[in-house]
Amino acid sequence: MTRLSTLLTLAAALLLGAIIVLPFVTTDGWVRQSWDYSPVISFCLVSLIFIFWYRHRLPAAIPGTLATVGGLILLSILPGIEAARAGFWAMLASVWVLAWLFAERLSADLRAKAAPSPVLGALIPIAFGAVILLVWEAGTRGGNVSPVLLPPPSGIGTAILDNTSRLWADFQQTFLRAVLIGYAIGCGSAFIVAILVDRSPFLRRGLLPLGNFVSALPIVGIAPILVMWFGFDWHSKAAVVVAMTFFPMLVNTLAGLEATSAIERDLMRTYAASPWQSLLKLRLPAAAPFIFNALKINSTLALIGAIVAEFFGSPVVGMGFRMSSEIGKLNLPLVWAEIAVAALAGSLFYFVIALVERAVTFWHPSVRRGRA
Amino acid sequence: MAHGKTRGSGSLGPILIVLGALLVLWYVAALGMNWDRQAGLYQRTGVPMPPVTQVVGDLLNMDKPMLPAPHQVATEVWKTTVEQAVTSRRSLVYHGWATLSATLLGFVIGTALGIGLAVLIVHNDAADRSMLPWIIASQTVPILAIAPMLIVVLNAIGIEGLLPKALISAYLSFFPVVVGMVKGFRSPEPILLDLMRTYSAARAQVFAKLRWPMAMPYLFASMKVGIAASLVGAIVGELPAGGAGLGARLLAGSYYGQTVQIWAALVVAAVMSGTLVMLVGLGERWVTARMGARPA
Incomplete structure (x- = not known):
């Protein structure tokens, strides 16, 4: 002892x-x-x-x-x-x-x-x-x-049960539309851009430091501008999500594509592999841990972006809208219920990506050790 | 050092060219996006369509454009930083300082908390097993999204000013530090730990003479992520306050359609973020040089 x-x-x-x-x-x-x-x-x-x-x-x-x-x-x-x-x-x-x-x-x-x-x-x-x-x-x-300061978990649970239909509508508006669509567009386009940029060493040297710099910027700040451009509905929120997820994905994919060692690339050359073949069979699998890292970071960023963008204007539905309007009425249990839903959705999103990662990068040391 | 320099000058050209291309794109986009508004303006005022050169000039100098041209943003930044008294509410220096002070306070709290938790996790098995999963889970919670709520609640119970914003910043910046420092404190290889055992070093000595120095690179890497996150936290925390700060400036700009003002605040935020990350980088160089690391 x-x-x-x-x-x-x-x-x-x-x-x-x-x-x-x-x-x-x-x-x-x-x-x-x-x-x-x-x-x-x-x-x-x-x-x-x-x-x-x-x-x-x-x-x-x-x-x-x-x-x-x-x-x-x-x-x-x-x-x-x-x-x-x-x-x-x-x-x-x-x-x-x-x-x-x-x-x-x-x-x-x-x-x-x-x-x-x-x-x-x-x-x-x-x-x-x-x-x-x-x-x-x-x-x-x-x-x-006082429940205004911090409602007990049981109070939050009751608020969730009492407002299921409203919470579900907010979840649909914010998560199923803005977050998922924006996430898919942002990560997908960044992935494609990274593959294209990778073909040109010149662009890569120019974009990688810039992308690193932009990843550190408070991108969520452009939410008011995008709300102005794309209107109050979910399109503007999806646009914010695209802007927030693009650069982490770009930087990580580019870094991942660099992750192969010279000896592995030489091996592909001895096989007379074309650039696309070596990309598909060697460099993309090797980049997978980096790509999944970005996908995991982005899963949280996407939810944040969509909710914060709703503070700058939204239709009368949505998780961010509900939080900011209910706080005005000091109806804190419902606000916390919304937070709990967001937390659950965020964790599940992350968890699903982590599961896919384990399946795809089964060869990686960190996954193999986890299975012991 | 020499190696770093050659690499730096090697990518400077591409960076400048990419930046130049982005600037040109920005101007083109400004022309395209402002067209509808400006055309509507001509129609309402009954002005016949002016010559192309003047249209271009008008498009790039609108009062409330959809997308302000870069030079408009630059002028606005100049006007609100250099030409305004620092104490004025229209000065971005004033707002920037409000954000910066919250960022720094939050960053210090977050980093201290992160290091403390990492020390605990590395030295106690139960803490490792019980807390680390929750610390990771805590980051899947979109805490930033509820930051404005927390500010309102804290204000309601009389906690005002710098501290609430700093707490949000601290929450965002502690995570990279915990994860990085746990990795860093565990980076000494078994053979090094065994060596310390042969010296019959106490736990505290192993920590001070082996774990802590070896964790330095991890600390600075996490602090770079942490300070950027800290700034984002402070800005979002300012959204509901309506007082001072870049976030308040963003919200005010969005209410009154002052796009140039929004962009100016964003530029200042970006410059601030870049400077802070660079300062941490300088600190890293200084510390590693003092620790006798071979200059890379």
């Missing part, structure tokens, strides 16, 4: 003791103690027993189970309370520490190869995400944080 795990175990024990003695919550104007809630007090006692029983040999499963149970107990008592007191916060902290301890122990096991890796390895980030959500939910509701 590492020193950090020992410290965490000690902290967990102290916090569990604190829950028992400190005032727990306020309900109906009364301060309640932890022993007024039987699940809470039993959680504390059981956890303490486990910790003292195992001390230095605590297996990962125990803090993991305890943290899960503690989190569920916290969520179950949330609806009935008026305000959280010190004991409540101590319990939240103890759940956090137990989850951390779980991650420490599990990663130590994984490092020692005592546990099968892929499934259990995924548990750690999942636990981290779950703890963040729990702290968010319990913190905002227990601390009576």
Whole structure:
């Protein structure tokens, strides 16, 4: 057991003791103690027993189970309370520490190869995400944080369920039209331009530094101009997406086409391969990791471009429009619902491209190692 | 150094020619795109079609063109930077400074946060496994798109001025630094780490004498990406504020159809971004020279 795990175990024990003695919550104007809630007090006692029983040999499963149970107990008592007191916060902290301890122990096991890796390895980030959500939910509701400042995750979930048709319309307008079409045009045209430019060393030397420079510019700033040129509907948003995705794709494809070594190109020459043959069979496959890198960067940029462009004018539908109009009405849960949809769409988009990348560049060291 | 120079002069010609071609294209596009508006203007004022030379002159000097000609943008930049008092609200120096200060503050916060997280991730297995996937996922969230919202919310609870914008910048710039520095701190090969073990070096010593110096190239590469992202964050963060800043200038220009003003703000933003990235590059050269790297 590492020193950090020992410290965490000690902290967990102290916090569990604190829950028992400190005032727990306020309900109906009364301060309640932890022993007024039987699940809470039993959680504390059981956890303490486990910790003292195992001390230095605590297996990962125990803090993991305890943290899960503690989190569920916290969520179950949330609806009935008026305000959280010190004991409540101590319990939240103890759940956090137990989850951390779980991650420490599990990663130590994984490092020692005592546990099968892929499934259990995924548990750690999942636990981290779950703890963040729990702290968010319990913190905002227990601390009576105004939903204008930060709505709890459950409030955002309700807002999503209540507004599915509206969210779907916004998603169609912004993602299915502006983002996907703009992304396809931007990446596609940049790819073609890169292939053409590659034939001329002169253009390549002129364009590559410029493309690098332009990639660092705040291109999203041309959104107001493009909205002026192409009107309020999705065409202008797609145009912004095209402008934002073009240069990263161009620069990366050009860099990728340079990635083959002289010896490989010489081999193609000994085969008497034509320039197109060597492009198709050698240089494009070698460029694939670079191209996919650009495609992944662009998946996020595209969503950003489309949403920001909607702030400069849009029809009365669209994710960016909805965010800016609902914030004016201080209807924050719906704004966050829109953000959640955007985040989900962005992550899925990225994930799909990453999957395609694994399939196409199966030969690349980074992919091969990932499969171990 | 010599090698770098020859390569630089080798691509200077092509760059200049490509730039020149773009400038010509810009003028041609300005003629084409402004034609409709100018023709409408002639019709409304009842002026008979003037000779071609004057039409061209008119097209390139419109008050509110669809696409302003390069010289119009240049004049506007000159007028709003050099000829205006720096404190005036019409001065781009004033707006540029508002953006720049937020960018720099955010960049410093983001870089410090990024390095801190990378140190944690490199030294703690659990942090590596639990946080890195989420840090990567955090960048698929179009946070930039919600930046204006966050600004409004933060303003509502009394956090105003520089800090909210800087926080957006920090969020955007921390990511390249974390990813780059994790890679950098892990770049020492096992044989080097073993050597440190034979010296019975403590973790902190391994970090200060081996990991940190070896991560320098990664740090500067990430900082170049980070500072550009930081500027974008500051500009987008200024969109709703309506106060000072290049972003506010863009929005005002788009409301009143002042295209020349929008382009001038964009040019200043571009110059600023290029300068900042160049400064980081200079810093990199200085540091690597001080560390005794062989000049490339």
